[in-house]
Amino acid sequence: MLADIFILIGAFFMLVAAIGVYRMPDLYMRLHTNTKSATFGVGFLLLGAAFRFQNLDISARALAIMIFLFVTAPVAAHMIGRAAYFVGAPLWKGTLSDDLKGRYDPKTHELMSKSKTRKTGDKPTK
Amino acid sequence: MSFVNFAAFFLLTIAFLLAFLRLIKRSNQPHRISTLDRVVALDLMATLSIGFMTLYAVETQKTVFMDAAVILALIAFLGTVAFARYLEKGN
Amino acid sequence: MNYFILNIALALTWAMLIGDIHPVSLFTGFVIGYLILFTARRALGPSPYFGKVSRVIRFAFFFLWELIKSNLRVARDVLTRTDYMKPRIIAVPLDAKTDAEITLLANLISLTPGSLSLDVSTDRRTIYVHVMYAENAESVRREIKEGLERWVLDLLATEKE
Structure with a gap:
């Protein structure tokens, strides 16, 4: 019973992730749904499967996949997001502000912590 | 097939279709940006495949599919990272 | 970390006493071991x-x-x-x-x-x-x-x- 509910929730969230990836306006927001909803969905699905199998080995495997996905999804999102900013993927027109603008060094791929125009001595606002 | 499994398979199929549509969608963006878009779609498809395999393993009680899901989880992550890295550095 | 090792040792002991080393028995052993350590924390010193x-x-x-x-x-x-x-x-x-x-x-x-x-x-x-x-x-x-x-x-x- 509980396993059924988990499986349904999981499948639903994966569908939400797919809809999000299909209709979100820019790449960064697509990444949002991809990392959060898809990972969450597959996590629930695996949890449901872990409950369904009356076998400890398999349940442990399902949990291992779940943990692995939860660890790797943010890393993958970080890599894609970083690459996206480098190749200049456009932000959605409704984006309000962009603190990253002009802070990457295009040659060395280094990232400054503040813009060059500000004095280097002042502390960042908390 | 129980109702729950059927419903879950149904939802996942629609999700897969949507991800696929995003994958083949043409855009007028430069090459590297549209490729990154596709990497996102592919990453989602890999996650969906893991879901499919899990469901199939539950449905048929063939536990081998769980092993396949483990391997896919490992490889999909590597693939995504490699793609992103290549698109960032390579020119 | 010392207490963590002690806790694992207690979990192992529990699993061996139960007769099978199995994730469930190990987990139960760990929880019981933790409770034992927690009750005895005064005698063992703060950690x-x-x-x-x-x-x-x-x-x-x-x-x-x-x-x-x-x-x-x-x-x-x-x-x-x-x-x-x-x-x-x-x-x-x-x-x-x-x-x-x-x-x-x-x-x-x-x-x-x-x-x-x-x-x-x-x-x-x-x-x-x-x-x-x-x-x-x-x-x-x-x-x-x-x-x-x-x-x-x-x-x-x-x-x-």
């Missing part, structure tokens, strides 16, 4: 281990709650109109110093409500976050610093003791 375990558990619940909240929100927004979103890329100054702290924080940011960590500056003083709903950049900054970052620093600071 950060007890505080840490309860903190980890509380953190797990906090994180789970955030995860559920964030997903419900994303689900709602994906299914309804998208044009009232207010995305921004925000620079958040970091108090976290070590690799472990920054990594954990970045991962947690990516998994919690409407925020996705894009990159950390090379001098490790700022993390750049893409946020989906940010009326006000300052309040988002404060939320991250006082919510997640405080948890992360708390959690990892005790580990060094």
Whole structure:
């Protein structure tokens, strides 16, 4: 019973992730749904499967996949997001502000912590 | 097939279709940006495949599919990272 | 760490006494061992281990709650109109110093409500976050610093003791 509910929730969230990836306006927001909803969905699905199998080995495997996905999804999102900013993927027109603008060094791929125009001595606002 | 499994398979199929549509969608963006878009779609498809395999393993009680899901989880992550890295550095 | 090893030894003992070494019996042994150590903590001398375990558990619940909240929100927004979103890329100054702290924080940011960590500056003083709903950049900054970052620093600071 509980396993059924988990499986349904999981499948639903994966569908939400797919809809999000299909209709979100820019790449960064697509990444949002991809990392959060898809990972969450597959996590629930695996949890449901872990409950369904009356076998400890398999349940442990399902949990291992779940943990692995939860660890790797943010890393993958970080890599894609970083690459996206480098190749200049456009932000959605409704984006309000962009603190990253002009802070990457295009040659060395280094990232400054503040813009060059500000004095280097002042502390960042908390 | 129980109702729950059927419903879950149904939802996942629609999700897969949507991800696929995003994958083949043409855009007028430069090459590297549209490729990154596709990497996102592919990453989602890999996650969906893991879901499919899990469901199939539950449905048929063939536990081998769980092993396949483990391997896919490992490889999909590597693939995504490699793609992103290549698109960032390579020119 | 000493108590952790002792706890594992107790768990093993329990599993052997039960007669089979099995994840379930090991887990039960661990819980019982922890309770034994907790009751005997006066005799054994103080250790950060007890505080840490309860903190980890509380953190797990906090994180789970955030995860559920964030997903419900994303689900709602994906299914309804998208044009009232207010995305921004925000620079958040970091108090976290070590690799472990920054990594954990970045991962947690990516998994919690409407925020996705894009990159950390090379001098490790700022993390750049893409946020989906940010009326006000300052309040988002404060939320991250006082919510997640405080948890992360708390959690990892005790580990060094």
